[in-house]
Amino acid sequence: MKAAVVTVGDEILIGQITDTNSGYIAKALDKIGISVYEMLSVSDDRRHILDTLAMLQNRVAVVIITGGLGPTKDDITKTTFCEYFDDHLVRNADVEAHVVELIEKALKRPASQINKDQALVPSKATVLHNAVGTAPGMWMKKADTVYISLPGVPYEMKYIVDTEVIPRLIEAYERPFILHQTIMTYGQGESTVAERIESWEVNLPKFIKLAYLPSPGKVRLRLSGTGVDETSVRLAIDHEVSKLRDIIGDIIVGFNEDEPLEVILGRMLTEKGLTVSAAESCTGGRIGTLFTSVAGSSVYFKGSAVTYSTDSKISVLGIEHQLIDIFSVVSAKIAEVMALKAKKMFGTDYAVSTTGNAGPAKGDSAAGVGVVFIGIATPTGAYSIKCELGQPREKVIERAANKALELIYQEILKN
Numbered sequence: 001m002k003a004a005v006v007t008v009g010d011e012i013l014i015g016q017i018t019d020t021n022s023g024y025i026a027k028a029l030d031k032i033g034i035s036v037y038e039m040l041s042v043s044d045d046r047r048h049i050l051d052t053l054a055m056l057q058n059r060v061a062v063v064i065i066t067g068g069l070g071p072t073k074d075d076i077t078k079t080t081f082c083e084y085f086d087d088h089l090v091r092n093a094d095v096e097a098h099v100v101e102l103i104e105k106a107l108k109r110p111a112s113q114i115n116k117d118q119a120l121v122p123s124k125a126t127v128l129h130n131a132v133g134t135a136p137g138m139w140m141k142k143a144d145t146v147y148i149s150l151p152g153v154p155y156e157m158k159y160i161v162d163t164e165v166i167p168r169l170i171e172a173y174e175r176p177f178i179l180h181q182t183i184m185t186y187g188q189g190e191s192t193v194a195e196r197i198e199s200w201e202v203n204l205p206k207f208i209k210l211a212y213l214p215s216p217g218k219v220r221l222r223l224s225g226t227g228v229d230e231t232s233v234r235l236a237i238d239h240e241v242s243k244l245r246d247i248i249g250d251i252i253v254g255f256n257e258d259e260p261l262e263v264i265l266g267r268m269l270t271e272k273g274l275t276v277s278a279a280e281s282c283t284g285g286r287i288g289t290l291f292t293s294v295a296g297s298s299v300y301f302k303g304s305a306v307t308y309s310t311d312s313k314i315s316v317l318g319i320e321h322q323l324i325d326i327f328s329v330v331s332a333k334i335a336e337v338m339a340l341k342a343k344k345m346f347g348t349d350y351a352v353s354t355t356g357n358a359g360p361a362k363g364d365s366a367a368g369v370g371v372v373f374i375g376i377a378t379p380t381g382a383y384s385i386k387c388e389l390g391q392p393r394e395k396v397i398e399r400a401a402n403k404a405l406e407l408i409y410q411e412i413l414k415n
Helices: 021-031 046-056 077-084 093-107 113-119 154-172 190-196 198-202 230-248 261-272 286-292 310-315 321-327 332-346 393-413
Strands: 002-008 035-042 062-066 089-091 120-122 126-128 137-142 145-150 177-186 208-215 218-227 252-254 276-280 301-306 350-356 371-378 381-388
Touching: 002 021, 002 046, 021 035, 021 062, 021 154, 021 177, 035 046, 046 077, 062 154, 077 089, 077 120, 077 137, 077 145, 093 113, 113 120, 120 137, 126 154, 137 154, 145 154, 177 230, 177 261, 177 393, 190 198, 190 208, 190 218, 190 230, 198 230, 208 230, 218 230, 230 252, 252 261, 261 286, 261 393, 276 286, 276 332, 286 301, 286 393, 301 332, 310 321, 321 332, 332 350, 332 371, 332 381, 350 393, 371 393, 381 393
Parallel strands: 002 035, 002 062, 062 145, 276 301, 276 350
Antiparallel strands: 089 120, 126 137, 137 145, 177 218, 177 252, 208 218, 350 371, 371 381
16 A cells, blocks of 8 residues: 655745655555555645646555645645535634634634634545644545544644544554564675675575665665565564574664664663763764763763863873874874773763864874774773774765774773
8 A cells, every 4th residue: 555745835945844744654654554655745836746646546546635725825735635525614613713713722822813714624534533733634535545634733743643643544454474583783884784785685585685774984774575464464564574683693782773772872881880981083073972862871871981082181181291102193093092090080981082073174284084993992901993984074974983882892892
């Protein structure tokens, strides 16, 4: 069963706002076995909207449109709906009563006529109640396609999707079961991972598909299984994941795409009662940001010293000037000393450090652009690794920070 998601609004097409509605709707549909066939963004133009509705008719079972339901003259979705369905607007008494109550309670003023006109809906539409806003959703059908129009305000859209759209779709259609399992890997690139699992991938059952989702320092492998029997799909996915663990278990760090490594690592540190800190140069605080993005991280993350310049490495961390003169500020030795100094400064079990040249120009070292040394201090010693992370600058920083977290993860696994 296929669906399409359409966003209406010039503000999206000119880049003034980012469309987050489509992703939310797609995830909600996927959970109930409806696959999104395509996503479209169209302008606030009557002809453009009409052409889009006509193009999608009978091509998909469900079309969900967001935007264009406001009270101003540029919001034309309702009138265009009427034209497409050969219908006319009528005043819905229940919607008007809700609008008046909401305006009077929230804004402490009488509802204006423009507010009350939010209650105008196509006469053939099934109204979808919007308890958190004034623009109702609308459900209409033409031939083999259901068209659902929702407000573009994200929290209003989400409310109607969760309370009205999904329950109605579940009741109206028989749908296949879709299961996704995401395997999180760190430390190897997409091509390397693909080479390692090539034989396994070739022999996947036809109803299971594999997608590679790479990002700096990590690759997510998403298995998607489709079938009429939920138990059979789950068993098949579990079997394939088990085989995959035998092949690349050394780089697998988790099985939930909603849990990045900083979340997984935080849970491990908490469970084991361990603490960590950082000394950052080229990453400029990115490691600290990753750790502190997780609620409750103060239990295990004790701080990061951002010593971006050579002088600050000396004055803040207390690194001897002679060491920097001998080894260079971007070197394995300095990375290891930085980690040891951070471990001592914050009194933690582990500490990581970064020193490198993120680019685009060289800094205080002769090291090439994109070269980063990552150090780690453990309860038993310290070591470092050299990474050549290329460009652009943003990618170097992100990859280096991810690699630092990966080193901590690997060290904890040893114990």
